Amino acid sequence: MAKIQMKTPLVEMDGDEMTRVIWQEIKDILLLPFIDLKTEYYDLGLAHRNDTDDRVTVDAAEATKKYGVAVKCATITPNAARMDEYHLKKMWKSPNGTIRALLDGTVFRTPIVVKGIEPYVKSWKKPISIARHAYGDVYKASEVRVPAGAKAEILVTDRDGRETRTPIHDFQGDGVVQGMHNLDGSIISFAHACFRYALEQKKDLWFSTKDTISKTYDHRFKDIFAEIYEQNYRADFEKAGITYFYTLIDDAVARVIRSEGGFIWACKNYDGDVMSDMLATGFGSLAMMTSVLVSPDGVYEYEAAHGTVQRHYYKQLAGEETSTNSIATIFAWSGALRKRGELDGLPELCAFADKLEKASVDTIESGVMTKDLYLISSLPNKKAVNTTEFLQEIAKRL
Numbered sequence: 001m002a003k004i005q006m007k008t009p010l011v012e013m014d015g016d017e018m019t020r021v022i023w024q025e026i027k028d029i030l031l032l033p034f035i036d037l038k039t040e041y042y043d044l045g046l047a048h049r050n051d052t053d054d055r056v057t058v059d060a061a062e063a064t065k066k067y068g069v070a071v072k073c074a075t076i077t078p079n080a081a082r083m084d085e086y087h088l089k090k091m092w093k094s095p096n097g098t099i100r101a102l103l104d105g106t107v108f109r110t111p112i113v114v115k116g117i118e119p120y121v122k123s124w125k126k127p128i129s130i131a132r133h134a135y136g137d138v139y140k141a142s143e144v145r146v147p148a149g150a151k152a153e154i155l156v157t158d159r160d161g162r163e164t165r166t167p168i169h170d171f172q173g174d175g176v177v178q179g180m181h182n183l184d185g186s187i188i189s190f191a192h193a194c195f196r197y198a199l200e201q202k203k204d205l206w207f208s209t210k211d212t213i214s215k216t217y218d219h220r221f222k223d224i225f226a227e228i229y230e231q232n233y234r235a236d237f238e239k240a241g242i243t244y245f246y247t248l249i250d251d252a253v254a255r256v257i258r259s260e261g262g263f264i265w266a267c268k269n270y271d272g273d274v275m276s277d278m279l280a281t282g283f284g285s286l287a288m289m290t291s292v293l294v295s296p297d298g299v300y301e302y303e304a305a306h307g308t309v310q311r312h313y314y315k316q317l318a319g320e321e322t323s324t325n326s327i328a329t330i331f332a333w334s335g336a337l338r339k340r341g342e343l344d345g346l347p348e349l350c351a352f353a354d355k356l357e358k359a360s361v362d363t364i365e366s367g368v369m370t371k372d373l374y375l376i377s378s379l380p381n382k383k384a385v386n387t388t389e390f391l392q393e394i395a396k397r398l
């Protein structure tokens with residue numbers, strides 16, 4: 001059989017631990033037999049990040065900007081324990097944080113829905129994607145404890161030195177104060193990424209904040225989205241038969257639970273953090289959650305939402321059998337290959353991505369799955385297989 005040809009390389013970012021093991025197996029068992037795989041390889045494994053003083057992460061992000069599509073394996077974000085384990089020169093930053101900052105992107109997370117893994121919410125039939133704004137608010141805030149008798153104000157000094165003071169509170173008892181910010185530029189990028197992604201996916205876009213209470217801060221988000229929609233996207237949305245819908249966050253939560261799914265829900269940073277875990281759990285499993293970073297100028301980086309599955313890796317190192325779910329990582333590859341195919345006009349590559357996803361879902365729906373799914377699947381004739389067997393079962397169907 002002739003292998004499918006590619007034109008432009010994918011930016012391939014290798015990673016750590018169990019997902020690094022799976023990464024190689026996915027390529028060997030599911031990709032290389034069918035595709036003349038072209039990638040520009042960056043090793044984001046922690047040892048190599050350390051050797052290159054984390055230069056490799058920046059290089060990989062730059063390459064992503066150049067080529068437009070990347071696929072990334074899960075990576076360790078170092079903490080104190082990892083400093084010792086990997087003899088690190090420094091506690092390197094989260095690669096995802098570094099890449100996100102360089103691409104100025106928005107992360108979209110979408111669950112993979114399969115028969116037998118029923119959402120906890122009965123009405124959910126189609127996946128709901130979360131778009132989380134990844135800049136500012138409480139994640140870049142300053143906080144202080146305030147003693148009784150103190151007065152707190154917001155003081156803004158403009159570039160000419162003029163001061164504006166806005167009262168916060170006169171403290172009769174002890175308390176706390178928090179100051180946070182966001183940037184129009186970042187909100188604008190977020191809005192463009194959401195509207196573009198909705199058009200591409202041909203799905204409705206919802207956006208929610210608490211602008212009735214936060215009449216300046218959250219209202220700014222609402223206004224920016226509304227302006228950008230009217231100026232740049234309304235006509236295209238109408239042509240595509242999709243809608244943009246703004247509502248209050250509490251109303252959105254109620255509607256999400258009653259909905260059938262099938263839309264994209266854009267959230268501010270904190271709301272997105274909370275709601276994406278709610279959705280992942282609600283749909284059944286973190287191991288079935290895909291993630292794509294989309295920059296406002298249309299650059300894409302695909303990955304799984306879960307981490308490096310450290311516990312399974314140590315079992316593997318000890319020579320024990322593992323049953324790690326590779327679905328989200330497979331879908332990262334299929335997402336990236338399909339996008340590459342679309343950009344380069346390679347329908348065969350797009351078709352391969354569709355078939356790979358179908359073979360993966362068919363495998364689980366036929367009752368063959370990894371242990372994490374086995375524990376929650378309602379299928380009558382289910383069977384748990386190990387990490388490699390699961391990939392081989394998909395290959396059979398592919």
Ligand code: NAP
Nearest residue numbers: 074075076077287305306307308309310311324325326372
């Ligand atoms: P994790 O890798 O997501 O795993 C947490 C637990 O969830 C696992 O121990 C496993 O449960 C279950 N699980 C997750 N993915 C699974 C899969 N594909 N198949 C089967 N079970 C799965 O989170 P972590 O162990 O807290 O973090 C490990 C490392 O990942 C950390 O160093 C962290 O920095 C990194 N991390 C990276 C990313 C990223 O690169 N995007 C994201 C998050 C975390 P059981 O053990 O019960 O089987």
Ligand code: MG
Nearest residue numbers: 273274276277
């Ligand atoms: Mg979280």
